[in-house]
Every structure is written in structure tokens, then in C-alpha cells.
Amino acid sequence: MSGPNLRRLAAGLTLALACSGTAHAAVATYTPGDQNDPRVRAARFLGEDKRHLSALTELLKIQEDAPTPSAAQYPWLLADNYLSFGLRERADVIYQGMGSSTADPLQFDRAQLKLAQFEYTRGYLPEARATLLKLRENLPKELLVEWQDLSARVLMAMGKDADAIDVLTAPKNGSDQTEYTRYNLAIALLRDGRTEQGRTLLEKVGKLDPTDRDSLALMDRANMTLGWNFLQSQQGAAAKPLLRKVRVEGPYSNRALLGLGWAELTIDGERARRDNVDDGSTGAKSPFASFSTLGVLLRRGLVDDPAPLRSFRRIAGSSDKEEALKAALPAWLILIDRDPQDPAVQEAWLAVPYSLDQIGAHEQARTFYEQAVERLEIARKRTDLAVEALKTNRMVETIVKRDLDAESGWNWELKDLPDAPETYYLQTLLAEHRFAEALKNYRDVRLLARNLDAWDRRLADMEKAYNTAERASVDPRVLFARASEGRELASGPIAITLALDAHLAEPGRYGAPLAPAAPVRPQLRLAPLPSSGDFFGTFERIGDLRKRLANLRPNLAKAGDQQGRYLQQLGTKELKAQKDQIEKYLVEARFALARLYDRQPTANDPDEYEIKK
Amino acid sequence: MLSFRGHKTLRLTLAALVLGxxxxxxxxxxxxxxxxxxxxxxxxxxxxxxxxxxxxxxxxDEDFNYPPYSRVDVYVSVETAALLMHTISISIDDANTVHYDYSETDAKALLKSKGLQRIGRFNVIKGSHKLHAEYVGNYADAKPGETAFADRIDVVFDKSQTPVTLELIVGKANRGGKPILRLKEWRASK
Known part of the structure; x- marks a missing residue:
């Protein structure tokens, strides 16, 4: 507030107070850094409000007048906010310091779980595993399920599927685990070669009672994964009912529809076998009732990629080929007009003419192949454009601009997608930890850079105000009053003693002239000028801060550029993989077209296939 | 533009699952x-x-713009369970009014943290001053259209040469009563 305002306030104050009849505030005291310190309590609010940068700044400021704050919450608040703002190393040091001394071991264990979760999502897998192993030693019962879930995910990310299975099954508490954990266990079992156990578990997850959108999606994913697993083992009959259970509209519907078509063309395969995993879960004896068990191995097939969710290629299939082809077509015909960038849809563009060709509807097959080529060319061009757009960093910038001032750091979440075309092709990548975490770091760096830009302007103004005397100087009496307020006198009461002096004249009787005294000349000597390092006031601090800022800003800008480039690399790699797949399909479509063009029509060609959509 | 339906679900699911x-x-x-x-x-x-x-x-910045001899910090806290703040306004000596509109996130964070939110920082001269404050809020389970709570106070505080820290508390004066405002001054012990 400016000087004139202050004076105006003072002038009006007497009148205002006389008229108000207002009460006085109650007074309480705190010790700087204790639990009542308003700054500690403010940091609590800021942390809860996910304003971690502000919370940390507030907490660090407290150390200025309370180097070791006494509030029991203080180190927790500091470490939690450090971790939430992505400063893992700082948080870890504080947590370790509290490990042996904390009065609340459960709070410490929860913090360790959060630390491990951070390490896992950021990609510090060995560190996450070490944190979890240390935590295991005295793990409280209430955290076991959470610990198991996270440990299994870390181990699976490290490719240690057998260890993940042990972690999830050894305590025999399968009934306590979430359906997400059960799904992960199923995947670990499949990857570890314990196929029957993995399939049995996936089947159970696929039959869960959905309560919300997330559990519906999980159910779909389990059925889709299991269906494709059967498909890849050439067990088409077992795959079909599972793929049919996946919702027609949903995140996994396209893969399911594609698989459903292939399942019609695939041999029924051997009977599905069940094998429960011994993990203490209830209902382990339920039969494998929903699987088709026709179990007749008719012809051998080939899977060109062992991983789930990848392309499937049938080279041999059902005994009644024409019927099977006709049965496969409806699912694929639904699929071909869906998302043109989805590999499942692109595969259906080829699968439809392939089937038509096989059942003899060659003209229709040619038309669909031509359509496929046209669509694939467009998809390839779109992908090229997306790669170019990615280089401008528009997508990342659009995402960042949405929550420009959010200080949520590691807790930040992408709530919706920006309206940039390239975003559309990168949906899956955006959902992955490696991209999401890199994006969070990019956001944080941008936030700090803007923060420093603001400080640069503010400090320049403050310095200018000092140099140009824009700022009114403080009345020295105010400074003296502030310095002496509340100061107690150092000395005690003055002791006065009286002594008799016979040589003194009575007051007024002494008339002799005074002997001239030597003039008193105080010995003055100029003190040496204080060196500039001796005084470090606000002005000097501002100068120092500006120097620090000059070093920090370019480094931060460089880190932001590097992080931005890393995000671009991730996106470009993903788009390149999509383009490679499109080109592969294009080659196949053109080859099939050439074959159809070369083919001479025969009298035996059947009527056209009636396409119903 | 193609639809993004289902993306959030996909994202949530992927976050919790290990990809195959x-x-x-x-x-x-x-x-x-x-x-x-x-x-x-x-x-x-x-x-x-x-x-x-x-x-x-x-x-x-604090030393420069809000030196201790003139600095007054005003915070707000909520004591009443489930009370979500909508707005708060404060002024000192009927000048420099500060108004804050709460988002749901802010209001919930203030309630859950049992912490303090700094609403304003002022410069005033030594002596007595009047703080005016008013708030509007409602319970978390209030039905749409339900009348919100509101209260206002005028309180005098003394400014010395040291910084003044004031806490506006939204809490109940008695059982069953509506949440009201009261002021507490915090002083750092020497």
C-alpha cells in the first residue's frame, strides 16, 4: 500500500473506530515452525489443494526463522510435497530420516508405497523394487494388497513374471485383491507359460459384476485378451463366445470384432482346459463353463505374433470354408467404417475383400480392395501430416496450455485431449506412463520457467525502485521503534550510595573563579569502510537473486527443450510404427488387387455376396 | 473430427493394468x-x-513490498465439518477489499486439510485498525437451491511494529447454530 493510502487510513481510523462498536480479536501465540505456525498450516492447505510448488516455497521459508521446525507434520509435508512435485531424491532423503523415529509407522509405510509408485511410473524400476522389498520387512496387514499389486506390476515391467506370480499368490489372499490385480496376475501367468491358469483367471475377471465404466472396460479387456489368446492357439470355438461378450461400442470393441471374424475362419481347436491358480481366492473350483468346447482340431493355423493385441493371420481354418467366411463378414463389415487409424479397422479393410475373394465374389472383392488401397493411402497421408504437426510441438503445447498454472506436478492428470489431429493418433501413447510422466516433467519445467520470468520482471522493478528513489524511504524513527519494541533493559536497578564530603561548599557560597580547563577534544578516527560482503540487505539480496536468475533461466529453458524433444521422439516413433503397418497393408492390398486383375473370370463364379450392414 | 469416446476409460484402465x-x-x-x-x-x-x-x-519480496513494521497477513480456516466455502471478502479500514471465489477443489482442500488459506496481505501503519470480513458457504450435501450460509464481522486489531497474522475462522459458536465468523490473532513467541 502506498504512503498516501496509509495516511488516509490513519486519518479516517479514529472516526471509524469510534462509530463501529467492534470487538477485538482474540490473541494466541505460536513458536515459528510449530504446529500452530500459520505458515505450516497454510502449507497443509496448499499441499491438499495440489499446489505443491507454493506449499514447498512456504515450507522452505519457515526454515528462515526456524531452521529445525518442531511441528511433527513438517517433515511429512515437506517430503510429500517434494515427491508430488517430482523431486524424488529430496523426498527419499527426508523419508529415510523419519523411518526410525516416526511415531506413526503406518504413515511411513504409506509414504514408502507412494514413493515406490512414483519410482514405478517414472521408470526407476530397480529403485521401486528396492523400496518395496525394504517395505516388505515390516509390512502392516492393511497395506498388503496394495503392496502386492504394485510389486507385481514392477516385477512384470522388469520381465520377472514368475516373481510377480509369487508375490500375488504366496500370501493366499486372492479374494482380497482387486479385479485389476487379478487381471495382471492372469497376464503374468500367461507370459510365464502357465496358460491354463492364466486363462482360467482371465475368464473369471471377464465375468465380474461391473459397477462402473472402468469395471466394464476391464471386463471387456479380459474377454478380449482371452479371446485373442485362444485365437492365437488356434482354438477358434473357444475364442468366439468371449469376443462376443465384448461390448460393440467400447475401447476394445474393434479388436474384438476383428478377432470375432478371424475366429469364424479359424479351426475350432482343442477343448479349453482349466486350471486354478492356488492363491486362496474363493470360487476357485468354478467350471470353465463359458468356453466353447467343441474341440475338434481340423487344420493347423499360424499366429505371426505371439503377443496379445497384435495382428493375427489365418492361413488355414474352418472345415466349412464358405460358411465360415460368410459368418466372419458381418463382424468385419461393422468394423470397416470405424476409426480409420485403428489397425484393427485397417486390417478389416483387407479381411473383407479377402473373404469375398475366397467365396468367389471376385468383383466385390476387387471393389473392396480398391477401397482399402484408397483408405490406406489417406491414412498414410494423415500419419505423415501428424508427424509433421508433431514437430511443431502443437499437441504438447495445447495440452500444457490447458492447465497452465496447475502446480500439481506428479499428481497432474490429462483430463481431456486437445483438438489437434495428431492427438487422435496418439491416444494409446498418451495413456502410457512413459509419455504421461515425461509430459508432467515438461509441464513442471514450463511452469517454473514462467514463474522465473515473472520474478525477473518483479525483481527488475524492485531494483529500479531502489535506484530511482521511487520507493519512499522509511522514517528512521519507525526503524528505531521496531528495533527497540519489546526490548528489555539489560541492566538492573541503579544503586546509589551517599558519602560525606567536608570540602564542598554549600550551594551558592562558592565564588572562586574556576581554573581554565583544557578543551575537551574527543579523539575521533574514521572507521574503515565496511566491505560490501559485510552487509546483505534487501537491495543486495535482489542483486544476488538477479544473478542467480540469469544462470537458472537458460538451464531451465534447455531442459524444457530437451523434454519437449523427448516427447516428440516418443510420438514420432509411435506414428512411424503406425505408418509401417499401413504400408504393410498397402503392399498386401495391391498384391491382392494385381492377382484379381490378372485373374480371368470363369463361369463358375457365384453370385455376388449380399452385404448387410 | 472423430469421436474420442471411451478414451478416459481406456486411459484409466491402462494406468492400472500391465499391458500384455x-x-x-x-x-x-x-x-x-x-x-x-x-x-x-x-x-x-x-x-x-x-x-x-x-x-x-x-x-x-516480502521485505521490500510488505516490510514487517507494516505487514498484515489475513488467513481463513473452516472449523465446521462439511462446510464448503463459496466466497469470502475482506477489507481493512473499509479499503483494499479482497474477494475470493472458491472452486470446489479449493473449498474441499481447505476443509480436508484443516489448514489455513492466505486471503490477503496488507500494509498498515501502527495503531488500531478495523477488519471487515464476510463469507458465503454451504454444506457439501446441500440440495440445489438451498439457501447458503453467510456471516459478516467487524473486528479491531492492533498493529505494532511487528508483522500481524490474523486468522478468520468459520465455525459454530454453539451446537446447532449456523457457522459464523470470528477472528484470532497469532503472535510469534520471542
Missing amino acids: LAPGTAAWADTETDAALQLDQNIQVLKDEALQFSRDAQLA
């Missing part, structure tokens, strides 16, 4: 990951440096 990657293809186990982690560590160092700077800059 084949053994040996763990997404992070490559040089790209090493570079990403190196970058993350560099950024941690820079963040730490920026934080220390921010702290020091704020302290200098």
Missing part, C-alpha cells in the same frame, strides 16, 4: 529409457534450484 507385452519387451528397458531417466534427474536438480530461488525471492 511379451517377456523381454519391457517398455522401459532400453536406451531411450536411460535417456529419459537422465533427463528426469537433471530436471529434479533444476526444480530444486528453482524452488530455493523462489523461496529467497519471496522473502526479499
Whole structure:
């Protein structure tokens, strides 16, 4: 507030107070850094409000007048906010310091779980595993399920599927685990070669009672994964009912529809076998009732990629080929007009003419192949454009601009997608930890850079105000009053003693002239000028801060550029993989077209296939 | 533009699930990951440096713009369970009014943290001053259209040469009563 305002306030104050009849505030005291310190309590609010940068700044400021704050919450608040703002190393040091001394071991264990979760999502897998192993030693019962879930995910990310299975099954508490954990266990079992156990578990997850959108999606994913697993083992009959259970509209519907078509063309395969995993879960004896068990191995097939969710290629299939082809077509015909960038849809563009060709509807097959080529060319061009757009960093910038001032750091979440075309092709990548975490770091760096830009302007103004005397100087009496307020006198009461002096004249009787005294000349000597390092006031601090800022800003800008480039690399790699797949399909479509063009029509060609959509 | 329906579900599901990657293809186990982690560590160092700077800059800013002999900090806290703040306004000596509109997130954070939110920072001269404050809020389970709570107070505080810290508390004066405002002054012990 400016000087004139202050004076105006003072002038009006007497009148205002006389008229108000207002009460006085109650007074309480705190010790700087204790639990009542308003700054500690403010940091609590800021942390809860996910304003971690502000919370940390507030907490660090407290150390200025309370180097070791006494509030029991203080180190927790500091470490939690450090971790939430992505400063893992700082948080870890504080947590370790509290490990042996904390009065609340459960709070410490929860913090360790959060630390491990951070390490896992950021990609510090060995560190996450070490944190979890240390935590295991005295793990409280209430955290076991959470610990198991996270440990299994870390181990699976490290490719240690057998260890993940042990972690999830050894305590025999399968009934306590979430359906997400059960799904992960199923995947670990499949990857570890314990196929029957993995399939049995996936089947159970696929039959869960959905309560919300997330559990519906999980159910779909389990059925889709299991269906494709059967498909890849050439067990088409077992795959079909599972793929049919996946919702027609949903995140996994396209893969399911594609698989459903292939399942019609695939041999029924051997009977599905069940094998429960011994993990203490209830209902382990339920039969494998929903699987088709026709179990007749008719012809051998080939899977060109062992991983789930990848392309499937049938080279041999059902005994009644024409019927099977006709049965496969409806699912694929639904699929071909869906998302043109989805590999499942692109595969259906080829699968439809392939089937038509096989059942003899060659003209229709040619038309669909031509359509496929046209669509694939467009998809390839779109992908090229997306790669170019990615280089401008528009997508990342659009995402960042949405929550420009959010200080949520590691807790930040992408709530919706920006309206940039390239975003559309990168949906899956955006959902992955490696991209999401890199994006969070990019956001944080941008936030700090803007923060420093603001400080640069503010400090320049403050310095200018000092140099140009824009700022009114403080009345020295105010400074003296502030310095002496509340100061107690150092000395005690003055002791006065009286002594008799016979040589003194009575007051007024002494008339002799005074002997001239030597003039008193105080010995003055100029003190040496204080060196500039001796005084470090606000002005000097501002100068120092500006120097620090000059070093920090370019480094931060460089880190932001590097992080931005890393995000671009991730996106470009993903788009390149999509383009490679499109080109592969294009080659196949053109080859099939050439074959159809070369083919001479025969009298035996059947009527056209009636396409119903 | 094609629809993004279902994306959120996909995102949530992916976050909790391990993708069905084949053994040996763990997404992070490559040089790209090493570079990403190196970058993350560099950024941690820079963040730490920026934080220390921010702290020091704020302290200098406080000394310059809000020197202790004139500084008054006003905070707000909520004592009443489930009360979500909508707005709060404060002024000192009927000047420099500060108004704050709460988002749901802010209001919930204030309630859950049992913490303090700094609403304003002022410069005043030594002597007695009048703080005026008023709030509007409602219970979390209030039905749409239900009348909100509101209260206002005028309280006098004394400004000495040291900084003044005031806490406006929204809480009940008695059982069954509506949440009202009261003021507490905090003084740092020597």
C-alpha cells in the first residue's frame, strides 16, 4: 500500500473506530515452525489443494526463522510435497530420516508405497523394487494388497513374471485383491507359460459384476485378451463366445470384432482346459463353463505374433470354408467404417475383400480392395501430416496450455485431449506412463520457467525502485521503534550510595573563579569502510537473486527443450510404427488387387455376396 | 473430427493394468529409457534450484513490498465439518477489499486439510485498525437451491511494529447454530 493510502487510513481510523462498536480479536501465540505456525498450516492447505510448488516455497521459508521446525507434520509435508512435485531424491532423503523415529509407522509405510509408485511410473524400476522389498520387512496387514499389486506390476515391467506370480499368490489372499490385480496376475501367468491358469483367471475377471465404466472396460479387456489368446492357439470355438461378450461400442470393441471374424475362419481347436491358480481366492473350483468346447482340431493355423493385441493371420481354418467366411463378414463389415487409424479397422479393410475373394465374389472383392488401397493411402497421408504437426510441438503445447498454472506436478492428470489431429493418433501413447510422466516433467519445467520470468520482471522493478528513489524511504524513527519494541533493559536497578564530603561548599557560597580547563577534544578516527560482503540487505539480496536468475533461466529453458524433444521422439516413433503397418497393408492390398486383375473370370463364379450392414 | 469416446476409460484402465507385452519387451528397458531417466534427474536438480530461488525471492519480496513494521497477513480456516466455502471478502479500514471465489477443489482442500488459506496481505501503519470480513458457504450435501450460509464481522486489531497474522475462522459458536465468523490473532513467541 502506498504512503498516501496509509495516511488516509490513519486519518479516517479514529472516526471509524469510534462509530463501529467492534470487538477485538482474540490473541494466541505460536513458536515459528510449530504446529500452530500459520505458515505450516497454510502449507497443509496448499499441499491438499495440489499446489505443491507454493506449499514447498512456504515450507522452505519457515526454515528462515526456524531452521529445525518442531511441528511433527513438517517433515511429512515437506517430503510429500517434494515427491508430488517430482523431486524424488529430496523426498527419499527426508523419508529415510523419519523411518526410525516416526511415531506413526503406518504413515511411513504409506509414504514408502507412494514413493515406490512414483519410482514405478517414472521408470526407476530397480529403485521401486528396492523400496518395496525394504517395505516388505515390516509390512502392516492393511497395506498388503496394495503392496502386492504394485510389486507385481514392477516385477512384470522388469520381465520377472514368475516373481510377480509369487508375490500375488504366496500370501493366499486372492479374494482380497482387486479385479485389476487379478487381471495382471492372469497376464503374468500367461507370459510365464502357465496358460491354463492364466486363462482360467482371465475368464473369471471377464465375468465380474461391473459397477462402473472402468469395471466394464476391464471386463471387456479380459474377454478380449482371452479371446485373442485362444485365437492365437488356434482354438477358434473357444475364442468366439468371449469376443462376443465384448461390448460393440467400447475401447476394445474393434479388436474384438476383428478377432470375432478371424475366429469364424479359424479351426475350432482343442477343448479349453482349466486350471486354478492356488492363491486362496474363493470360487476357485468354478467350471470353465463359458468356453466353447467343441474341440475338434481340423487344420493347423499360424499366429505371426505371439503377443496379445497384435495382428493375427489365418492361413488355414474352418472345415466349412464358405460358411465360415460368410459368418466372419458381418463382424468385419461393422468394423470397416470405424476409426480409420485403428489397425484393427485397417486390417478389416483387407479381411473383407479377402473373404469375398475366397467365396468367389471376385468383383466385390476387387471393389473392396480398391477401397482399402484408397483408405490406406489417406491414412498414410494423415500419419505423415501428424508427424509433421508433431514437430511443431502443437499437441504438447495445447495440452500444457490447458492447465497452465496447475502446480500439481506428479499428481497432474490429462483430463481431456486437445483438438489437434495428431492427438487422435496418439491416444494409446498418451495413456502410457512413459509419455504421461515425461509430459508432467515438461509441464513442471514450463511452469517454473514462467514463474522465473515473472520474478525477473518483479525483481527488475524492485531494483529500479531502489535506484530511482521511487520507493519512499522509511522514517528512521519507525526503524528505531521496531528495533527497540519489546526490548528489555539489560541492566538492573541503579544503586546509589551517599558519602560525606567536608570540602564542598554549600550551594551558592562558592565564588572562586574556576581554573581554565583544557578543551575537551574527543579523539575521533574514521572507521574503515565496511566491505560490501559485510552487509546483505534487501537491495543486495535482489542483486544476488538477479544473478542467480540469469544462470537458472537458460538451464531451465534447455531442459524444457530437451523434454519437449523427448516427447516428440516418443510420438514420432509411435506414428512411424503406425505408418509401417499401413504400408504393410498397402503392399498386401495391391498384391491382392494385381492377382484379381490378372485373374480371368470363369463361369463358375457365384453370385455376388449380399452385404448387410 | 472423430469421436474420442471411451478414451478416459481406456486411459484409466491402462494406468492400472500391465499391458500384455511379451517377456523381454519391457517398455522401459532400453536406451531411450536411460535417456529419459537422465533427463528426469537433471530436471529434479533444476526444480530444486528453482524452488530455493523462489523461496529467497519471496522473502526479499516480502521485505521490500510488505516490510514487517507494516505487514498484515489475513488467513481463513473452516472449523465446521462439511462446510464448503463459496466466497469470502475482506477489507481493512473499509479499503483494499479482497474477494475470493472458491472452486470446489479449493473449498474441499481447505476443509480436508484443516489448514489455513492466505486471503490477503496488507500494509498498515501502527495503531488500531478495523477488519471487515464476510463469507458465503454451504454444506457439501446441500440440495440445489438451498439457501447458503453467510456471516459478516467487524473486528479491531492492533498493529505494532511487528508483522500481524490474523486468522478468520468459520465455525459454530454453539451446537446447532449456523457457522459464523470470528477472528484470532497469532503472535510469534520471542
